Structures are given as structure tokens and as C-alpha cells.
Amino acid sequence: MKKVAIFGKPGSGKSTLSKGLTQATHLELHALDSILFKPDGSQIEREAYDKKHRAILHSDSWIIDGFGPISSFYERLEAADTLIYIDLPYAVSYWLVTKRLLKGLFVKPAGWPSGSSVIKGSLQSYKTLKLCPKFWNDDFMQKLQTIAKGKKLYVIRSIKELNRFVEQV
Template sequence: MKKVAVFGKPGSGKSTVSKALALASGLPLHQLDSMVYKPNGEFVAREEFDAAYNEILRSDSWVIDGLGPINSFYERLAAADTLVYIDLPYSVSYWFVTKRLLKGLFVKPEGWPDGCSILKGSLNSYKTLKLCPRFWNDDFLSKLMAYSGSKDVYIIKTVSELNDFAFVHAK
């Protein structure tokens, strides 16, 4: 495990799992939200993101957390040796986004860029969750499983599996 891509719906626990993997393995952690957004919540220039992202992708090791622009996502899947897809039920993801919003009123959410509005970010997460079935679906799952012959592919479907995965890989 040298190049790990962690991805899934908003509020699925990507940042928690990514942090545990990075700490356990010593791999550098790159959270895409911190690369895609400026501290004020606006998008960084695409050229700026692409340059930083491509440098990370070419490096020898990494844990990358998030989706990011769609073409970069598929590049990451191809480059990674380990794929971690967190596919919790929608009700759980909505609850986790709500919990993050409430907690975020007091503490910055893990993996969020400094200065980002917790309210604006949470509203965007809710909007994204509503659109997720268009992307995170059976067709995507088939594409993901096509990688299983050449990569380690983990699909996490319950909170219990999420906790177990983070615990096992944090050792």
C-alpha cells in the first residue's frame, strides 16, 4: 500500500479513514477539499489545482482523500494501488453531514480548508448528496470492480465496517 485513493459521498468518513491510513502507514495525506477550495470557500484556479495535484500523483506514495474534478478522480483510480470506496447508506451520510455541521459550529471539521464556512459547506454537501445517485451507482461499482484484478479494492458499506477498517489500518 503506497498509493491510496479514499472516496465516497459527502459525510461518509473519508477524512477519518484517510487520516488513520496515513498515520498507520506513514504515507503523506492530501485532502482534496483543501486543494480545491480557497480559505474563503471559492474554488482555486483549475490550473493551480492541476499543477499541485499532478505533482502529488507523480510522487512515490500518497493517501488522497476526496473526489475532486472528475477527470482527476479517474486518473487517481488508475494510479493508485489501493482503492477505498466508502459507500454508506444515504441516511447515514445525511446524518454524518448534519452531525459535522453541529460539531463544526465549535470545531473546524477534519479535512476542511481553514476559513471555510461550515454552513455553506454543509449546504453544498446536502446538495451533492441529492445528486450522488447519478454517479455513485451500479455502473460506477462495475467500473470499480474492474480494478480488483490489479489493485486492492475495499468497499465499506456500514458504520461498523468503517470503524473496523479505520481501527485495523490505524495499527
């Protein structure tokens, strides 16, 4: 486990898992939100993002947490030796986004891009969750199975499995 891609719907626990995995493996964590957004919360230029993303992919080891632009997502899946797909039920993801929003009214979530509004980000997460079934579906799983040949693939489908995964690592 040297190059790890962690991905899934908003509010699925990617950041929590990434932090636990970073502590256990000492691999450097790259949260895509911190690469995609400037300190003022605005998005960086696509060319700058692609340059940073490719530099990470070409390094010896990494953990990348997030989705990002679709083309970079598939580049990351190809470059990784370990794929961790967090596929929690939608009701759980909606609850976790809501929980993050409520907590974020008082304390900015760890890893949240500085300058970025927790309220606006949460509203965007709700919008994205509504669209997720168009992407995170059986077709994606088939594509993922193909990409995962020769790699380690973990599919986490519950909070219990997520917690157990972190504890085992």
C-alpha cells in the first residue's frame, strides 16, 4: 500500500478514513479539496490543478482523498495500487453531511479549505448527493472492477465497516 485513492459520495467518511490511514501508514495525505480551492474558497485554474495532481501521482507514495475532475479521477485510479471506495447508503451520507454542517456552524471541519463556507459547501454536497446515482451505480462498479485488476480494492458499505477498516489498519 503505497499509492492509495479514497473516494465516494459526499459525507461518506473519506476524510476520517484518510486521516486514520495516514497515521497508520505515514503516507502523505493529499485532500483534493485543499488542492482544488484557493485560501479564499475560489477554485484554482484547471491547468494548475492538473499540474499539482500529476506531480502527486508521480511521487513514490501518497493517499489522495476525494473525487475532483472526472479525468483526474480516472488517472488517479489507474496510478493507485490501492483503491478504497466508500459506498455508504444515501441516507447515511445525507445524515453525515447534515452532521458536518451542524458541527461546522461552531467549528470548521478538519481539512475544510480555509476561506470556504461550510454552509455553501454543505449545500453543494446535498446537490451532489442528489446527482450521485447517475455516477455511483452498477456501471461504475463494473468499470471499477476492471480498473482494480492487479490492485487491492476495498468497498466499504457501512459505518461499522468504515470504523473496522480504520482500526485494522
